[in-house]
Amino acid sequence: MYYELATLTTRLFTTAKATEGIQAWVQAAEARGQLLGCWYSDIGALNQILVLRGFNDEAELLAERRRALLSSDPFHCGALLTGLEMHSYAGFPWMEPPKPGSYGPVYEVRTYQVKTGGLQPTLDAWKAALPARNEISPCLLAMYALDGTPRFTHFWPAASLNERSAARADAVKQGVWPPKGGPDWLTSDMQSQIFMPTAISPLK
Incomplete structure (x- = not known):
């Protein structure tokens, strides 16, 4: 499986509002891929939200990348962001994609x-x-x-x-x-x- 790992750096005290935008972004009719995880940073660099999505192929991943790059409001929380990074990954080939569930927190x-x-x-x-x-x-x-x-x-x-x-x-x-x-x-x-x-x- 292919993955996108996006790091959204937010303004102070806006994590909850940014998360609402992220949810709308990944659930939009034109969205591709599957939301796997959405976390906020607790130790290390703060005021960050990590968004992990899975894709069946590279074409889906690249389509979503273009959607974000060309959008005036990426992840529907652009006004709350001070930084945005998006990176493409391939899973280690023998590992199964993670399934939704409680593993943490x-x-x-x-x-x-x-x-x-x-x-x-x-x-x-x-x-x-x-x-x-x-x-x-x-x-x-x-x-x-x-x-x-x-x-x-x-x-x-x-x-x-x-x-x-x-x-x-x-x-x-x-x-x-x-x-x-x-x-x-x-x-x-x-x-x-x-x-x-x-x-x-x-x-x-």
Whole structure:
């Protein structure tokens, strides 16, 4: 599956109103794709809304990208925005698309840049290691960027920050994570944020 990950930076105290616009945008008659998640940032860069949508093919994704780029009111909350970024991704090929449900409410979203030529070795390492890692706490989605700097983004839901920290420590202690050989292909450019689901998010 193909994905769009949009980051909407909003004016102070406008998250709820912006979310109403986002819901109308993704439910419009001309809209394509499926809303998977809509979260607000809680730790890290603040005043951000993260919108994740899934698409059956690249044509659908690009059609939605053009709709936003050509709109005078993207996501029906343009007047509330101080910044807008939209990025295209493909899911790791063996992973099933996430299904709506309650997995959080704490969502850690990590983005790692990869060295030149490092994407396929990264995919191979993750494919080998992720089943054991998922036994401790599941990775909801991992996807690699189709534009910009070579990188991949992954989502880790947890019931609490403490649960998240304990799971990561346990995975390292058991030796199942990080994937063997995986870090060899990463640069030092890594980002992590904590997000919480908004009222319209299918992923809770």
